[in-house]
Amino acid sequence: MTIFEISKPNRIGFELPENNIEDFELNIPEHLIRKEQPNLPQVSELDIVRHYTNLAAKNYAVDVGFYPLGSCTMKYNPKINEKIANFEGFSMIHPFQPHETTQGALKLMFELKEMLCEITGMEDMTLIPSAGAHGELTGMLIARAYHLSKGDTKRTKAIVPDSAHGTNPASARMAGFEVIEIKSGPDGRVDLEELNKALDENVAVLMLTNPNTLGLFEKDILKISEMVHEKGALLYYDGANLNALLGRTRPGDMGFDIVHLNLHKTFSTPHGMGGPGSGPVGVKKHLAKFLPIPEVIKEDDKYKLNYNKPDSIGFIRSYYGNFSVLVKAYAYIKTMGNDGLKKVGQMAILNANYLRKKVEKIMDIAYPGFCMHEFVSTCEKFTKETGVKALDIAKRLLDYGVHAPTMYFPLIVHEDFMIEPTETESKDSLDKFAEILAKIFDEARENPDFVKNAPYNTPVKRLDDVLASRKPVFKFDFGK
């Protein structure tokens, strides 16, 4: 039931204290005064508590079980970080308080920026972008500003591999670039010949995810970096998969000029049903002057915000970013430290390779060989034989109490799962997942229709996506 159906006229959920101030008559033109009150719920406090508690119970979450969504890094979200972000000194401060009264917040941002520079091998960083895609847009605007600052107006193209996240081409276009997609090679990596063909003096930037979305390290990265820079273009790093590289190498060491991070992936801040995240952007020194406004600076042991950056790409949102997400990432880095972060990368890779070995017995691995933090498996042949699709297997996984992996992505593999276990899962949970997956394939062989109609044990059965978009219902119908 929706909260609107629970609602009863004149029921209330909250009372306000009086402020002892006289009542002023509205000094507003009559036609600008609201006549009809919005249909907001009228419910008691307990109604609200039960409604949202029952809604939450219909959700799957990392805290419920295994959530191997590839490229999303659904690792454990430490509880201490939530607690710290809710400290009043962090949550109850206004962005325009005098700097003298927010030294703690500014110091935290300054130090986080330095720590993230160390982890990525970059030389300066902005913490303002609100999400990964927002970071991509910021990074691509920096690339644009860089070329324009040199009077180079013909660099209108951005190269993106066909295995890239959809946000890459979308962000490149929003930054004003024409997107050139290059085909991956037979080994799932950048095809150097394809790249060479696409690289000309009109290319501004190559966007790369490394390891890529197939969980494969771009082993020719140093060569790629050389090729790109030789042509005067920049190399952009999509940090969605940074988790794999922790403790081993850094985007800055591989020749990347611009890097965006996803603090809600690598740095454990929760995904919150889709956000808020945070997408800091790091750059090498020659690009630092283009970073967005404002920047946090340190002068004589005092922290300040600098708005005077004439070459900056400008504002990319209001205020200073998703500050409480930054607090959580800061707490995470302090918790893990040098020793912990190194283990993160290693265990993420160990888990992915172990699970790949297990899944290999059930599905085909799209690109055999060792993987990094994730791998892609496909049941294309199985689908042809039985009619049971990856989608059906995914839905049946839900019945067994695990979340399905990312499906039908990257687009260059068909009927596929992209599986990322992360370092916070135990061997037991990986074993259990492999066991369930094997069982489902057995079920599909024996009774394909049964699996095609899954799920059965979920709060609702399989939902009709097609109807939902063909005859869209955008909001509750009050029957007016």
Added chain:
Amino acid sequence: MHRYIPHTQEEINEMLKEIGVNSIEDLYVSVPKTIEDYNLENGKDEFSVKKELLSLNKKNKVFEPENIFAGAGIYFHYIPSVVETLANNQRFVTAYTPYQAEVSQGTLQALFEYQTMMCELTAMEVANSSMYDGATALAEAMLMAARINGKSKMLIASSINPEYLQTSKTYCTPQNIEIQKIKWTENGTLDVNDLKNKIDDNTSAVVVGYPNFFGIIEDLKSIKETLPENVIFIVVSEPISLSILEAPGKLGADIVVGEGQALGITPNFGGPGIGFFTTLQKFVRKMPGRIIGETKDIEGKKGYVMILQTREQHIRRAKATSNICSNHALMALINAIYMSAMGPKGLKKVAKMSYNASHYLAKKLEEKGYHLIFNGPFFNEFLFNAGENYYEKWKKMSENGILGPLPLGKSMPFFKNVALACCTEVNTKESIDNLLKHF
């Protein structure tokens, strides 16, 4: 090992054996090793981390909300306890985008209800399930307007939040969309004559704040009447005010966006808040962001899914309506819980108390000889001439526990010694009288 990493050495050995390698090192095929150690301290236990962050947190001054008279887009309101308790449910917090709808009905229904509430507040037909903030919501609204009518000139009221204007410029420039500013009158409202002079065949949209950055309530009706039919009317609004102001949807708005932080979200030093984004059904396919819709399962039971995804980046890639992927869904949940708690009456009371408090402060300031900059109708913020050296005085006030009206002179030189005052329902008569002692 580590409290967040469960592997025992024994398990690691078994796993390596299963993979068929001797060490983890063997898995890094052709991945260069470029670092031995990070120049970072080693990890710490949770009590030490907490202690360190407690001390950082204490270096920030927390003002008593009743002594805060700063707004400018981020507001202090009473937040019922149920909001924090319910929104901290880890089945919301640790879930991701509802890709598997059957196990995400909590997220989907909460967002569907949020969309409904935003449509009710604005009297618009469709809401998406969130943008990052008010500034990016406006920037994306302009890009959407350009997609709708294929025109490339935006006319924007100079009285819009300056950071929203700057953000819009950043988004519009690479698309070769031009932004022209429209003057304000001595009332602080949009100069309709200036607007008429600047509208031409290439005008895509007109943007005004409602209330605007100066707190002034724009006459949307008269602005709408000056617009040619195909010009998109974008209204940037503040949701609390909409419980006493006529809904923009009733006054001809095509797109209504804004910052939703005031609806139950703590100020968080400016983020995360949430951008809300509403429009008319006929424009929905040009809209950015995720939209949740109602549907049925195979047994005919009601359920919710993400809809019209062919607009989005994961399907349409370079041709998507926006690059947005992660949004601010958890903040939308907070908005929905807050609006459920307040109800229509509570929200109206919040708005009216804020109105009363700010008008009381304005009246008292005028009695003391301070002049309001504009004489147009205002909601809960207003500009006034705060006198010589106001910036220094403001800092002094903060040492006395008052976050006074914001001095605008630093960022807007033409407003030297002008302050933007804000009151909400948390300010009491006593706290306002106390503030007035400094004037």
